[in-house]
Amino acid sequence: MSLLFLSTTDSPDPWVEEFRRQMPELDLRVWPETGDPHDIRYALVWKPPPGELRRLPALEVMFSLGAGVDALLGDPELPDLPLVRMVEHGLTEGMAEYVALQALYWHRNMHAYLASQRGGVWQPLPERLARERRVGILGLGELGSAAARTLAGLGFDAAGWSRTQRQLPGIACLHGRDGLDTLLARSEILVCLLPLTPETRGILDARTFSRLPRGAVVINAARGAHVVDADLLEALASGRLAGASLDVFTREPLPPDHPFWSHPAIVVTPHAAAPTHARTATASVVEQIRRHRAGLPLTNLVDRSRGY
Numbered sequence: 001m002s003l004l005f006l007s008t009t010d011s012p013d014p015w016v017e018e019f020r021r022q023m024p025e026l027d028l029r030v031w032p033e034t035g036d037p038h039d040i041r042y043a044l045v046w047k048p049p050p051g052e053l054r055r056l057p058a059l060e061v062m063f064s065l066g067a068g069v070d071a072l073l074g075d076p077e078l079p080d081l082p083l084v085r086m087v088e089h090g091l092t093e094g095m096a097e098y099v100a101l102q103a104l105y106w107h108r109n110m111h112a113y114l115a116s117q118r119g120g121v122w123q124p125l126p127e128r129l130a131r132e133r134r135v136g137i138l139g140l141g142e143l144g145s146a147a148a149r150t151l152a153g154l155g156f157d158a159a160g161w162s163r164t165q166r167q168l169p170g171i172a173c174l175h176g177r178d179g180l181d182t183l184l185a186r187s188e189i190l191v192c193l194l195p196l197t198p199e200t201r202g203i204l205d206a207r208t209f210s211r212l213p214r215g216a217v218v219i220n221a222a223r224g225a226h227v228v229d230a231d232l233l234e235a236l237a238s239g240r241l242a243g244a245s246l247d248v249f250t251r252e253p254l255p256p257d258h259p260f261w262s263h264p265a266i267v268v269t270p271h272a273a274a275p276t277h278a279r280t281a282t283a284s285v286v287e288q289i290r291r292h293r294a295g296l297p298l299t300n301l302v303d304r305s306r307g308y
Protein backbone atom coordinates (compact mmCIF):
# COMPACT_ATOMS: atom_id res chain seq x y z
CA MET A 1 0.00 0.00 0.00
CA SER A 2 1.62 3.22 -1.18
CA LEU A 3 0.83 6.90 -0.82
CA LEU A 4 2.23 9.45 -3.24
CA PHE A 5 3.02 12.90 -1.85
CA LEU A 6 2.64 15.28 -4.77
CA SER A 7 2.99 18.98 -4.18
CA THR A 8 4.48 21.46 -6.60
CA THR A 9 4.82 24.09 -3.83
CA ASP A 10 5.44 22.34 -0.47
CA SER A 11 8.61 20.71 0.82
CA PRO A 12 7.97 16.99 1.40
CA ASP A 13 10.42 16.83 4.35
CA PRO A 14 8.06 17.44 7.29
CA TRP A 15 5.49 15.11 5.72
CA VAL A 16 7.98 12.28 5.20
CA GLU A 17 9.02 12.62 8.83
CA GLU A 18 5.44 12.64 10.12
CA PHE A 19 4.25 9.70 8.00
CA ARG A 20 7.29 7.67 9.12
CA ARG A 21 6.43 8.43 12.72
CA GLN A 22 2.65 8.10 12.55
CA MET A 23 2.26 5.28 9.99
CA PRO A 24 5.57 3.44 9.64
CA GLU A 25 3.99 0.62 7.64
CA LEU A 26 3.01 3.05 4.84
CA ASP A 27 5.15 3.00 1.68
CA LEU A 28 5.50 6.75 1.08
CA ARG A 29 6.65 7.93 -2.32
CA VAL A 30 7.51 11.53 -3.12
CA TRP A 31 6.66 12.81 -6.60
CA PRO A 32 8.26 12.84 -9.12
CA GLU A 33 10.03 9.66 -7.78
CA THR A 34 6.76 7.75 -8.10
CA GLY A 35 8.25 4.33 -8.79
CA ASP A 36 5.81 1.80 -10.24
CA PRO A 37 2.55 3.80 -10.60
CA HIS A 38 0.54 0.57 -10.15
CA ASP A 39 1.55 0.56 -6.46
CA ILE A 40 -0.06 3.91 -5.62
CA ARG A 41 -3.40 3.62 -3.78
CA TYR A 42 -3.51 7.07 -2.16
CA ALA A 43 -2.28 10.50 -3.23
CA LEU A 44 -1.84 13.58 -1.03
CA VAL A 45 -1.72 16.49 -3.42
CA TRP A 46 -1.45 20.24 -3.81
CA LYS A 47 -1.42 21.91 -7.20
CA PRO A 48 -0.50 18.77 -9.14
CA PRO A 49 0.38 19.24 -12.80
CA PRO A 50 -2.89 18.83 -14.75
CA GLY A 51 -3.48 15.23 -15.73
CA GLU A 52 -0.77 13.84 -13.42
CA LEU A 53 -3.19 11.87 -11.21
CA ARG A 54 -4.58 10.13 -14.29
CA ARG A 55 -1.22 8.36 -14.58
CA LEU A 56 -1.92 6.35 -11.40
CA PRO A 57 -4.05 3.36 -12.53
CA ALA A 58 -4.55 1.83 -9.03
CA LEU A 59 -5.37 5.11 -7.25
CA GLU A 60 -8.31 4.75 -4.83
CA VAL A 61 -8.50 8.03 -2.89
CA MET A 62 -7.17 11.56 -3.46
CA PHE A 63 -6.41 13.75 -0.43
CA SER A 64 -6.12 17.50 -0.84
CA LEU A 65 -3.33 19.09 1.17
CA GLY A 66 -5.52 22.17 1.52
CA ALA A 67 -9.06 22.84 2.65
CA GLY A 68 -10.04 24.51 -0.60
CA VAL A 69 -10.35 22.25 -3.64
CA ASP A 70 -11.26 24.84 -6.30
CA ALA A 71 -7.93 24.41 -8.12
CA LEU A 72 -8.17 20.60 -8.10
CA LEU A 73 -11.76 20.64 -9.34
CA GLY A 74 -10.68 23.01 -12.09
CA ASP A 75 -8.56 20.22 -13.62
CA PRO A 76 -10.73 18.58 -16.31
CA GLU A 77 -8.50 15.50 -16.10
CA LEU A 78 -9.01 14.94 -12.37
CA PRO A 79 -9.89 11.23 -11.93
CA ASP A 80 -13.45 10.47 -10.91
CA LEU A 81 -12.40 9.10 -7.49
CA PRO A 82 -13.23 10.09 -3.89
CA LEU A 83 -11.60 13.43 -3.05
CA VAL A 84 -11.06 14.21 0.65
CA ARG A 85 -10.41 17.84 1.53
CA MET A 86 -8.14 18.88 4.39
CA VAL A 87 -9.84 19.21 7.74
CA GLU A 88 -7.31 19.27 10.57
CA HIS A 89 -7.35 21.20 13.80
CA GLY A 90 -4.04 23.01 13.19
CA LEU A 91 -5.46 24.65 10.08
CA THR A 92 -8.77 25.40 11.78
CA GLU A 93 -7.13 26.99 14.83
CA GLY A 94 -4.82 29.00 12.57
CA MET A 95 -7.76 30.45 10.68
CA ALA A 96 -9.63 31.33 13.87
CA GLU A 97 -6.48 33.14 15.09
CA TYR A 98 -6.12 35.04 11.83
CA VAL A 99 -9.73 36.19 11.77
CA ALA A 100 -9.56 37.24 15.45
CA LEU A 101 -6.33 39.15 14.76
CA GLN A 102 -7.76 41.05 11.82
CA ALA A 103 -11.14 41.72 13.45
CA LEU A 104 -9.48 43.10 16.60
CA TYR A 105 -7.03 45.12 14.47
CA TRP A 106 -9.84 47.07 12.82
CA HIS A 107 -12.17 47.04 15.82
CA ARG A 108 -9.50 48.60 18.09
CA ASN A 109 -8.38 51.22 15.53
CA MET A 110 -4.94 49.64 15.16
CA HIS A 111 -4.70 50.70 11.52
CA ALA A 112 -5.24 54.34 12.50
CA TYR A 113 -2.83 54.12 15.45
CA LEU A 114 -0.04 52.71 13.26
CA ALA A 115 -0.56 55.62 10.84
CA SER A 116 -0.50 58.06 13.78
CA GLN A 117 2.71 56.53 15.07
CA ARG A 118 4.38 56.96 11.68
CA GLY A 119 3.49 60.67 11.87
CA GLY A 120 4.44 61.03 15.54
CA VAL A 121 0.82 61.91 16.33
CA TRP A 122 -0.71 61.23 19.79
CA GLN A 123 -4.40 60.78 18.98
CA PRO A 124 -6.61 58.50 21.08
CA LEU A 125 -9.82 57.52 19.26
CA PRO A 126 -13.25 56.59 20.63
CA GLU A 127 -13.18 52.88 21.52
CA ARG A 128 -16.10 50.48 21.60
CA LEU A 129 -16.42 47.07 23.22
CA ALA A 130 -16.53 43.97 21.02
CA ARG A 131 -20.10 43.30 22.08
CA GLU A 132 -21.01 46.61 20.45
CA ARG A 133 -19.45 45.54 17.13
CA ARG A 134 -21.38 43.45 14.63
CA VAL A 135 -19.38 40.93 12.63
CA GLY A 136 -20.72 38.81 9.78
CA ILE A 137 -19.08 35.64 8.50
CA LEU A 138 -19.74 34.36 4.98
CA GLY A 139 -19.43 30.58 5.22
CA LEU A 140 -20.18 28.61 8.36
CA GLY A 141 -18.29 25.42 7.55
CA GLU A 142 -15.23 24.06 9.33
CA LEU A 143 -13.36 27.38 9.24
CA GLY A 144 -16.24 29.86 9.31
CA SER A 145 -17.86 28.23 12.32
CA ALA A 146 -14.52 28.11 14.20
CA ALA A 147 -13.95 31.79 13.40
CA ALA A 148 -17.50 32.65 14.48
CA ARG A 149 -17.05 30.84 17.80
CA THR A 150 -13.73 32.60 18.43
CA LEU A 151 -15.18 36.03 17.60
CA ALA A 152 -18.20 35.36 19.80
CA GLY A 153 -15.81 34.25 22.55
CA LEU A 154 -14.10 37.63 22.31
CA GLY A 155 -17.51 39.21 22.79
CA PHE A 156 -18.29 40.25 19.21
CA ASP A 157 -21.93 40.29 18.13
CA ALA A 158 -21.43 37.57 15.50
CA ALA A 159 -23.68 36.30 12.74
CA GLY A 160 -22.96 33.93 9.87
CA TRP A 161 -24.28 32.92 6.48
CA SER A 162 -24.29 29.55 4.75
CA ARG A 163 -26.02 27.78 1.86
CA THR A 164 -28.15 25.59 4.10
CA GLN A 165 -29.45 26.45 7.58
CA ARG A 166 -26.85 25.94 10.34
CA GLN A 167 -27.24 26.04 14.13
CA LEU A 168 -24.40 27.51 16.20
CA PRO A 169 -24.99 28.44 19.83
CA GLY A 170 -24.72 32.22 20.34
CA ILE A 171 -24.37 32.97 16.60
CA ALA A 172 -27.22 34.29 14.46
CA CYS A 173 -27.27 31.84 11.54
CA LEU A 174 -28.67 33.02 8.21
CA HIS A 175 -28.85 31.31 4.85
CA GLY A 176 -29.97 31.74 1.28
CA ARG A 177 -30.23 34.97 -0.75
CA ASP A 178 -32.53 36.81 1.70
CA GLY A 179 -30.27 35.79 4.54
CA LEU A 180 -27.31 37.33 2.74
CA ASP A 181 -28.86 40.79 2.57
CA THR A 182 -29.86 40.59 6.25
CA LEU A 183 -26.31 39.59 7.17
CA LEU A 184 -24.72 42.33 5.07
CA ALA A 185 -26.96 45.05 6.52
CA ARG A 186 -25.68 44.26 10.02
CA SER A 187 -21.98 43.57 9.30
CA GLU A 188 -19.55 46.32 10.32
CA ILE A 189 -16.83 43.73 9.82
CA LEU A 190 -17.45 41.19 7.05
CA VAL A 191 -15.33 38.02 6.96
CA CYS A 192 -15.27 35.78 3.87
CA LEU A 193 -14.65 32.07 4.48
CA LEU A 194 -16.57 30.63 1.55
CA PRO A 195 -15.26 28.00 -0.85
CA LEU A 196 -14.68 29.29 -4.37
CA THR A 197 -17.48 27.94 -6.58
CA PRO A 198 -19.39 29.35 -9.56
CA GLU A 199 -21.98 30.68 -7.04
CA THR A 200 -19.48 32.47 -4.79
CA ARG A 201 -16.97 33.78 -7.36
CA GLY A 202 -17.02 37.60 -7.26
CA ILE A 203 -19.36 37.71 -4.25
CA LEU A 204 -17.34 40.57 -2.72
CA ASP A 205 -18.47 43.08 -5.34
CA ALA A 206 -20.07 46.52 -5.54
CA ARG A 207 -23.52 45.11 -4.77
CA THR A 208 -22.32 43.42 -1.61
CA PHE A 209 -20.31 46.45 -0.47
CA SER A 210 -23.33 48.74 -1.06
CA ARG A 211 -25.37 46.68 1.41
CA LEU A 212 -22.86 46.93 4.25
CA PRO A 213 -23.07 49.74 6.81
CA ARG A 214 -21.04 52.74 5.60
CA GLY A 215 -17.44 52.48 6.83
CA ALA A 216 -17.45 48.69 7.14
CA VAL A 217 -14.31 46.58 6.87
CA VAL A 218 -13.85 43.41 4.82
CA ILE A 219 -11.59 40.48 5.73
CA ASN A 220 -11.03 37.96 2.94
CA ALA A 221 -9.20 34.79 3.91
CA ALA A 222 -10.95 32.48 1.43
CA ARG A 223 -9.91 32.88 -2.22
CA GLY A 224 -8.83 35.95 -4.20
CA ALA A 225 -11.46 35.42 -6.88
CA HIS A 226 -14.20 36.11 -4.33
CA VAL A 227 -13.21 39.77 -4.64
CA VAL A 228 -13.87 42.02 -7.62
CA ASP A 229 -10.69 44.05 -7.20
CA ALA A 230 -11.93 47.17 -9.03
CA ASP A 231 -15.14 47.23 -6.93
CA LEU A 232 -13.13 46.95 -3.73
CA LEU A 233 -10.87 49.86 -4.72
CA GLU A 234 -13.91 51.94 -5.67
CA ALA A 235 -15.69 51.14 -2.37
CA LEU A 236 -12.57 52.22 -0.44
CA ALA A 237 -12.23 55.41 -2.52
CA SER A 238 -15.86 56.38 -1.89
CA GLY A 239 -15.67 55.70 1.86
CA ARG A 240 -18.28 52.95 1.55
CA LEU A 241 -15.57 50.70 3.03
CA ALA A 242 -13.02 51.90 5.60
CA GLY A 243 -10.51 49.12 5.08
CA ALA A 244 -9.76 45.57 4.05
CA SER A 245 -7.52 42.74 5.21
CA LEU A 246 -6.70 40.46 2.29
CA ASP A 247 -4.84 37.16 2.56
CA VAL A 248 -5.68 35.73 -0.85
CA PHE A 249 -5.54 37.14 -4.36
CA THR A 250 -6.63 36.31 -7.88
CA ARG A 251 -2.96 36.08 -8.83
CA GLU A 252 -0.51 34.77 -6.23
CA PRO A 253 2.06 35.98 -5.44
CA LEU A 254 0.33 39.35 -5.71
CA PRO A 255 2.06 41.06 -8.66
CA PRO A 256 4.50 43.82 -7.58
CA ASP A 257 2.57 46.54 -9.41
CA HIS A 258 -0.84 45.61 -7.96
CA PRO A 259 -2.50 48.61 -6.26
CA PHE A 260 -3.36 46.57 -3.15
CA TRP A 261 0.31 46.55 -2.08
CA SER A 262 0.51 50.28 -1.40
CA HIS A 263 -3.13 51.09 -0.67
CA PRO A 264 -3.33 52.99 2.64
CA ALA A 265 -6.49 51.15 3.76
CA ILE A 266 -5.50 47.60 2.78
CA VAL A 267 -3.61 45.06 4.88
CA VAL A 268 -1.94 42.40 2.71
CA THR A 269 -0.81 39.01 4.03
CA PRO A 270 0.77 36.39 1.70
CA HIS A 271 -1.83 33.59 1.80
CA ALA A 272 -0.63 32.86 5.30
CA ALA A 273 -3.89 32.88 7.27
CA ALA A 274 -4.12 29.15 7.87
CA PRO A 275 -1.35 26.91 6.60
CA THR A 276 -1.81 23.15 6.79
CA HIS A 277 0.35 21.80 9.64
CA ALA A 278 2.19 18.60 8.70
CA ARG A 279 1.91 17.00 12.16
CA THR A 280 -1.82 17.47 12.68
CA ALA A 281 -2.67 17.03 9.00
CA THR A 282 -0.76 13.73 8.77
CA ALA A 283 -2.79 12.48 11.73
CA SER A 284 -5.95 13.37 9.84
CA VAL A 285 -4.83 11.57 6.63
CA VAL A 286 -3.61 8.52 8.57
CA GLU A 287 -6.98 8.23 10.28
CA GLN A 288 -8.76 8.38 6.92
CA ILE A 289 -6.48 5.72 5.39
CA ARG A 290 -7.11 3.45 8.39
CA ARG A 291 -10.86 3.99 7.98
CA HIS A 292 -10.63 3.21 4.29
CA ARG A 293 -8.59 0.05 4.86
CA ALA A 294 -11.18 -1.06 7.44
CA GLY A 295 -14.01 -0.52 4.96
CA LEU A 296 -15.43 2.45 6.90
CA PRO A 297 -16.76 5.52 5.08
CA LEU A 298 -14.37 8.40 4.47
CA THR A 299 -15.19 11.79 6.00
CA ASN A 300 -14.79 15.32 4.61
CA LEU A 301 -15.46 14.13 1.09
CA VAL A 302 -15.86 16.79 -1.56
CA ASP A 303 -19.27 16.88 -3.21
CA ARG A 304 -18.40 17.63 -6.81
CA SER A 305 -21.95 18.70 -7.70
CA ARG A 306 -21.75 21.46 -5.01
CA GLY A 307 -18.14 22.31 -5.89
CA TYR A 308 -16.85 22.06 -2.30
Ligand code: NAP
Pocket residue numbers: 066067068069091095138139140141142143144161162163164165166176193194195196197199200221222223247248271272273274275308
Ligand atom coordinates in the same frame (compact mmCIF):
# COMPACT_ATOMS: atom_id res chain seq x y z
P1 NAP B 1 -16.42 24.15 4.31
O1 NAP B 1 -16.31 23.46 5.63
O2 NAP B 1 -16.74 23.38 3.10
O3 NAP B 1 -17.48 25.31 4.52
C1 NAP B 1 -17.98 26.08 3.47
C2 NAP B 1 -19.10 26.96 3.98
O4 NAP B 1 -19.50 27.85 2.92
C3 NAP B 1 -20.34 26.15 4.38
O5 NAP B 1 -20.97 26.75 5.50
C4 NAP B 1 -21.23 26.29 3.14
O6 NAP B 1 -22.61 26.19 3.39
C5 NAP B 1 -20.90 27.71 2.73
N1 NAP B 1 -21.24 27.91 1.31
C6 NAP B 1 -20.77 27.27 0.23
N2 NAP B 1 -21.36 27.73 -0.89
C7 NAP B 1 -22.23 28.67 -0.49
C8 NAP B 1 -23.15 29.49 -1.17
N3 NAP B 1 -23.31 29.43 -2.51
N4 NAP B 1 -23.91 30.33 -0.44
C9 NAP B 1 -23.78 30.39 0.91
N5 NAP B 1 -22.92 29.64 1.62
C10 NAP B 1 -22.16 28.79 0.92
O7 NAP B 1 -15.05 24.94 3.98
P2 NAP B 1 -13.92 25.41 5.01
O8 NAP B 1 -13.09 24.28 5.44
O9 NAP B 1 -14.58 26.21 6.08
O10 NAP B 1 -13.02 26.34 4.07
C11 NAP B 1 -13.54 27.49 3.45
C12 NAP B 1 -12.53 28.04 2.44
O11 NAP B 1 -11.44 28.69 3.12
C13 NAP B 1 -11.80 27.00 1.58
O12 NAP B 1 -12.62 26.58 0.51
C14 NAP B 1 -10.58 27.76 1.11
O13 NAP B 1 -10.85 28.41 -0.13
C15 NAP B 1 -10.35 28.80 2.20
N6 NAP B 1 -9.08 28.59 2.94
C16 NAP B 1 -8.16 29.60 2.97
C17 NAP B 1 -7.00 29.42 3.70
C18 NAP B 1 -5.97 30.52 3.81
O14 NAP B 1 -4.88 30.27 4.32
N7 NAP B 1 -6.28 31.73 3.41
C19 NAP B 1 -6.76 28.21 4.38
C20 NAP B 1 -7.72 27.22 4.29
C21 NAP B 1 -8.88 27.41 3.57
P3 NAP B 1 -23.27 24.84 3.98
O15 NAP B 1 -22.86 24.84 5.44
O16 NAP B 1 -24.71 25.03 3.81
O17 NAP B 1 -22.67 23.70 3.21
Ligand code: GLV
Pocket residue numbers: 065066067068069086274276
Ligand atom coordinates in the same frame (compact mmCIF):
# COMPACT_ATOMS: atom_id res chain seq x y z
C1 GLV C 1 -5.41 27.03 1.67
O1 GLV C 1 -5.66 28.01 1.03
C2 GLV C 1 -6.28 25.92 1.76
O2 GLV C 1 -7.24 25.81 0.98
O3 GLV C 1 -6.05 25.10 2.67
